[in-house]
Amino acid sequence: MRLIAFIAGNGLPALGLRTGSQVVNLTEAGLPSTLDALLKLPDGLSAVKDAAARATRHLAFAELKLLPPLQNPSKAFAIGLNYVDHASESNFEPPRHPVLFQRFPSSWVAHGEPLVRPRVSTQFDYEAELVAIIGKAGRYIAKEEALAHVAGYAIFNEGSIRDYQFRSGQWLWGKNFDRSGGFGPEFVTADELPAGASGLQLTCRLNGEVLQSANTRDMIFDVATLVAACSEGMELQPGDMVITGTPSGVGLARTPQVWLQPGDICEVEIEGMGVLRNPVIDEARA
Incomplete structure (x- = not known):
């Protein structure tokens, strides 16, 4: 899987699953808004595919404003x-x-x-x-x-x-x-x-x-x-x-x-x- 951090349409950070040129907003589908938070969940990465299946909208990767993959690592x-x-x-x-x-x-x-x-x-x-x-x-x-x-x-x-x-x-x-x-x-x-x-x-x-x-x-x-x-x-x-x-x-x-x-x-x-x-x-x- 390839995950990206980006600024969503509401101006807030969001986490997305990228497949080719398309991105699914995982935060909109119920997952955390950062990879930092997702990795802290016991089964965070395992939940991505289910969340992606619930998503109804796809975004164009080329049009997104990206954030660094991690926002605030402890180390x-x-x-x-x-x-x-x-x-x-x-x-x-x-x-x-x-x-x-x-x-x-x-x-x-x-x-x-x-x-x-x-x-x-x-x-x-x-x-x-x-x-x-x-x-x-x-x-x-x-x-x-x-x-x-x-x-x-x-x-x-x-x-x-x-x-x-x-x-x-x-x-x-x-x-x-x-x-x-x-x-x-x-x-x-x-x-x-x-x-x-x-x-x-x-x-x-x-x-x-x-x-x-x-x-x-x-x-x-x-x-x-x-x-x-x-x-x-x-x-x-x-x-x-x-x-x-x-x-x-x-x-x-x-x-x-x-x-x-x-x-x-x-x-x-x-x-x-x-x-x-x-x-x-x-x-x-x-």
């Missing part, structure tokens, strides 16, 4: 240096353990919404990434059982403000500027993809030019390993996110360096999952 883990080639281009040794930091919901926008280059920096970079979304709570999850805790996947563009990122040993500052990342366009349930979303082609295009091209099987720590590792520190909850890291080709490591500019169109595509597309604008001055 959004981001993983650094999770591809050997990216660690090398960043002048780091491949990590022995997952490198974790936090990403806040204020730092991302939906598919089609503009990424905002802040007025304090011109070093605005792109990062194409796969997101795993938790559907079943757990603490100290064994790697062998970890994928049973993953409800599905989405696409992320982890926009990074590089000069702020490296002002200290902690990356959080440069990774959380308002509206600097993209998240969407939809949530794809795990049963539609290979186990752990492994073996999928991942591509980033800037104004049509391919700047990143890799495969999710090349991650140093696969989805199961990341979920298990994150659960060692805290109990994972339905709706929590694991943003699994980016491959080589980021703008920082290029010669000459490539930074996102106002007017650019940045696209992240993952095989079988679609395309996340965002324009770039400059932050408005007061």
Whole structure:
């Protein structure tokens, strides 16, 4: 199944089931208005098909204003240096353990919404990434059982403000500027993809030019390993996110360096999952 978050005709958030070019309003059919709330229900995903069968209206996907798939996850883990080639281009040794930091919901926008280059920096970079979304709570999850805790996947563009990122040993500052990342366009349930979303082609295009091209099987720590590792520190909850890291080709490591500019169109595509597309604008001055 492919679920989207969008603004309904009444101006309120709604959750939809997308089938091709058509969308069924699941909220209108009695389900919650967000994926966050749906995943917290004991049989939330199982109720989708019954709700869709009760719906009487179909909406055109292309005409909807999308929201990020999740509205307010309790935790959004981001993983650094999770591809050997990216660690090398960043002048780091491949990590022995997952490198974790936090990403806040204020730092991302939906598919089609503009990424905002802040007025304090011109070093605005792109990062194409796969997101795993938790559907079943757990603490100290064994790697062998970890994928049973993953409800599905989405696409992320982890926009990074590089000069702020490296002002200290902690990356959080440069990774959380308002509206600097993209998240969407939809949530794809795990049963539609290979186990752990492994073996999928991942591509980033800037104004049509391919700047990143890799495969999710090349991650140093696969989805199961990341979920298990994150659960060692805290109990994972339905709706929590694991943003699994980016491959080589980021703008920082290029010669000459490539930074996102106002007017650019940045696209992240993952095989079988679609395309996340965002324009770039400059932050408005007061």
